[in-house]
Amino acid sequence: MNNFASSIKNKSKFLILGCGFTGSYFAKTLKKLGCTVLTSTRSENKNPNSFVFNSDEGIVPDEKFFDGVTHILSCIPPNKDGNDPVLESLKNKLKSLSLEWVGYLSTTGVYGDTKGGWVSEINEPNPLQLRSLKRLNCEKAWIESGLPVQIFRLPGIYGPGRSTFEAIRNQKIRVISKKNQVFSRIHVADITNSIIYLLLNKDSLKFHQIINIADDEPCSQEEVIQYCYDLLGLKMPKPVLFEDAKKELSPIAQSFWMENRRVSNKLLCETLGYRLIYKNYKLGLKNCFLNS
Numbered sequence: 561m562n563n564f565a566s567s568i569k570n571k572s573k574f575l576i577l578g579c580g581f582t583g584s585y586f587a588k589t590l591k592k593l594g595c596t597v598l599t600s601t602r603s604e605n606k607n608p609n610s611f612v613f614n615s616d617e618g619i620v621p622d623e624k625f626f627d628g629v630t631h632i633l634s635c636i637p638p639n640k641d642g643n644d645p646v647l648e649s650l651k652n653k654l655k656s657l658s659l660e661w662v663g664y665l666s667t668t669g670v671y672g673d674t675k676g677g678w679v680s681e682i683n684e685p686n687p688l689q690l691r692s693l694k695r696l697n698c699e700k701a702w703i704e705s706g707l708p709v710q711i712f713r714l715p716g717i718y719g720p721g722r723s724t725f726e727a728i729r730n731q732k733i734r735v736i737s738k739k740n741q742v743f744s745r746i747h748v749a750d751i752t753n754s755i756i757y758l759l760l761n762k763d764s765l766k767f768h769q770i771i772n773i774a775d776d777e778p779c780s781q782e783e784v785i786q787y788c789y790d791l792l793g794l795k796m797p798k799p800v801l802f803e804d805a806k807k808e809l810s811p812i813a814q815s816f817w818m819e820n821r822r823v824s825n826k827l828l829c830e831t832l833g834y835r836l837i838y839k840n841y842k843l844g845l846k847n848c849f850l851n852s
């Protein structure tokens with residue numbers, strides 16, 4: 561990491577578009593390494609390294625924020641029409657810059673349902689949900705933009721401040737059981753560190769335009785929730801069968817249970833050599849437990 565900082569901190573300038581959970585973590589990590597980082601939000605703020613970008617309201621950043629930018633990470637999901645907010649508002653601007661790299665955070669939802677089977681980057685996307693189809697269209701728009709883009713497909717993101725612990729504390733937890741159902745997930749630190757690892761080793765690693773970032777052990781929600789209750793020293797509520805719980809779930813919550821897949825990280829971790837910090841939910845959740 562220090563190597564990375566010293567090799568690029570003086571000549572690189574990062575723009576993080578959409579500084580929510582992952583964008584903030586990424587920005588914070590880069591800043592710690594000494595890099596210049598500017599971040600966007602949709603609402604006014606007093607941070608001098610932050611600017612307002614809200615594609616829905618047609619608010620685009622002032623020209624000055626783009627001066628000398630070399631790297632961009634977009635963490636912004638498709639808008640309600642299914643278009644990419646960044647490309648819709650800023651494509652020409654981005655194309656006029658001398659960008660070395662553009663990262664785009666996408667989702668593994670584009671793979672659809674594999675009935676519990678493993679899925680990797682060589683599998684043809686097969687979106688089941690409309691939102692995933694929109695996402696796939698945004699990926700295509702990024703690839704066709706001609707920008708030096710790299711797409712990261714992510715499963716459920718968690719980390720300190722956003723994990724099952726918050727759901728338990730806010731009493732928003734429902735323990736649902738569905739036979740053979742698994743979910744893949746990733747700790748926010750591994751999203752950040754793997755992207756930085758790829759940037760650091762850009763010259764020595766073969767470039768892959770699409771990369772999954774997931775941990776080693778997809779597993780059931782019930783297992784994850786049980787582990788959190790164990791760490792808290794509390795008794796987990798009795799699981800409810802999915803068929804019984806279904807009618808009370810929101811359409812979006814229901815849709816997550818309609819897809820069952822194991823996301824492979826072999827490209828990232830075997831071919832490209834990234835070593836996960838949190839290989840499984842137990843290690844990752846212990847970190848959340850100790851930091852929340």
Ligand SMILES: NC(=O)c1ccc[n+]([C@@H]2O[C@H](COP(=O)([O-])OP(=O)(O)OC[C@H]3O[C@@H](n4cnc5c(N)ncnc54)[C@H](OP(=O)(O)O)[C@@H]3O)[C@@H](O)[C@H]2O)c1
Nearest residue numbers: 578579580581582602614615635636637667714715716717
């Ligand atoms: N959460 C997950 O489990 C998960 C899983 C797979 C993939 N993803 C995807 O990965 C990316 C990062 O996820 P995340 O959970 O870190 O996201 P997040 O916390 O929801 O942050 C999204 C950011 O996008 C900004 N944004 C949204 N619409 C915008 C628009 N029209 N114009 C300008 N900015 C806009 C938001 O601005 P404000 O800060 O002003 O709200 C926010 O900073 C997203 O694309 C997400 O869909 C998420």
